Amino acid sequence: MKSRTSYEREVVRLSRSLPELSGKWKCRSQRDLIDYANAITFRGRKTNVEHFIVVQRKGGWQVLRHWYMYAVFKYRRLDRVEYLECMQEWMKDGHYVFMALNRQQGYCDDAWCAGQGMSIKKDYGHCATLDDPRHLGYAATYYQSMTDTFRYLPTDDEAGVRVDWMMRAVNKSPYWETVIKRDARLFAWLWKKGMADHREKAAAVKVALRYGQDVKDDDWVDLVDMLHYLGKDLHNPKYVAPADFERMHNEISELAAAKRRKEREKAEELARIRRERYDLRMEERRAQMAKEKAEREKAAVLYYPARRKKFFGMIIAGHGIEIKVLQSVKEFMEEGLAMHHCVFANGYYDVQKKPNCLILSAKKDGERVETVEVDMSDYHVVQSRGKHNQHTPYHDTIMKLMNDNMGMIKDINNKKRRVI
Numbered sequence: 001m002k003s004r005t006s007y008e009r010e011v012v013r014l015s016r017s018l019p020e021l022s023g024k025w026k027c028r029s030q031r032d033l034i035d036y037a038n039a040i041t042f043r044g045r046k047t048n049v050e051h052f053i054v055v056q057r058k059g060g061w062q063v064l065r066h067w068y069m070y071a072v073f074k075y076r077r078l079d080r081v082e083y084l085e086c087m088q089e090w091m092k093d094g095h096y097v098f099m100a101l102n103r104q105q106g107y108c109d110d111a112w113c114a115g116q117g118m119s120i121k122k123d124y125g126h127c128a129t130l131d132d133p134r135h136l137g138y139a140a141t142y143y144q145s146m147t148d149t150f151r152y153l154p155t156d157d158e159a160g161v162r163v164d165w166m167m168r169a170v171n172k173s174p175y176w177e178t179v180i181k182r183d184a185r186l187f188a189w190l191w192k193k194g195m196a197d198h199r200e201k202a203a204a205v206k207v208a209l210r211y212g213q214d215v216k217d218d219d220w221v222d223l224v225d226m227l228h229y230l231g232k233d234l235h236n237p238k239y240v241a242p243a244d245f246e247r248m249h250n251e252i253s254e255l256a257a258a259k260r261r262k263e264r265e266k267a268e269e270l271a272r273i274r275r276e277r278y279d280l281r282m283e284e285r286r287a288q289m290a291k292e293k294a295e296r297e298k299a300a301v302l303y304y305p306a307r308r309k310k311f312f313g314m315i316i317a318g319h320g321i322e323i324k325v326l327q328s329v330k331e332f333m334e335e336g337l338a339m340h341h342c343v344f345a346n347g348y349y350d351v352q353k354k355p356n357c358l359i360l361s362a363k364k365d366g367e368r369v370e371t372v373e374v375d376m377s378d379y380h381v382v383q384s385r386g387k388h389n390q391h392t393p394y395h396d397t398i399m400k401l402m403n404d405n406m407g408m409i410k411d412i413n414n415k416k417r418r419v420i
Helices: 006-016 023-041 163-172 175-182 184-192 199-210 218-230 245-311 329-339 395-404 406-419
Strands: 047-058 061-074 077-092 095-100 140-143 315-318 321-325 357-364 367-375 380-385
Touching: 006 077, 006 095, 023 047, 023 061, 023 077, 023 140, 047 163, 061 163, 077 163, 095 163, 163 175, 163 184, 163 199, 175 184, 175 199, 199 218, 218 245, 245 329, 245 406, 315 395, 321 395, 329 357, 329 367, 367 395, 380 395, 395 406
Parallel strands: 047 140
Antiparallel strands: 047 061, 061 077, 077 095, 315 321, 321 357, 357 367, 367 380
8 A cells, every 4th residue: 555644654764764684683583582493393394483573763653573584494403594574563643554565365374475565554354364464473572772652661571461562552542551550461451352452442441440440341341332433522431430330331322223223224325315326327328228229220221221232133042942132121120020039139230330241031932941141251151040040951951052152142242342
């Protein structure tokens, strides 16, 4: 995704000037992770992959740089170590920008497309097999430099909470730092419930805790979600720390259900209006097409005899069979009705659309037996069909008569062209 805002453009610019992974962090990551990697190789793997984060600042932004370390082994000994930076999380003054490499569709979470470079990402939840990569676990965090906003945060090892969760939450609201230091388990629970990644819901937690409300409760989380959906003031203890919780929960549930019902009815009404407008457009389009078709057919009634008049005196006969060119659009209609095929319905009489199409009717003792189509671009029989597009016992005879007299059709056609 392309950068759209000024701070996104700033992040893209700053990202290009970030340094490569320093030898210090390479040495430390190898020291911390290679022992585990060695243990893995004894189970038969030739490559072990570990994910770690380097925390640093750049241009006033706090950056979480996600790296993958690939330890490659040969004969159960470390052969080489490769590093790939796959994600970056940028945070400053409530702004958050996430950059990442593209990934291949599949079952491997770390199937990064390394040669394309990172770009800004918004959502990853569009595919069941390609979830948000920020959910992936990591093995270690290395702190290089911190901005003032995050300087006094505990490390993930100290708090027992992921560093990326803490920083993203504190970036939304500084109050989360207090919650983390007071009760890291409560913070982790609220994060998993979607509360800690929301600025307004942080205010609800702050007020509720001040008034002694138990926030580690699914019903309370549901209440806050409904209050936010209804646009209620999440700073008001009347809502987020009610004296009669059950009554408030029921009242807000009814209001939320009523709003959803109205939204659903409105959506259904809008959908009905869209369908009616679509049907009206389709009806107008069908009427216009019918009008244009009628005009073309009217023109074809006059145009067809003028273009095919030179063939009207031509008769191909033999073995009791007589073959003549259809001489009017009316004869096309009669031929189609009698033979139950599409010679009229599909407009074979329209010589403007089918300039090389010549249609003839083959009769036996005055009765129609087959309809013949000739292509005058190379003078061959395209098809010869009886009733319901079936071949008749006279098909081979008709085909022989047509092929034997194809030169006559060619001569008539070319002669007329020279006269014109």
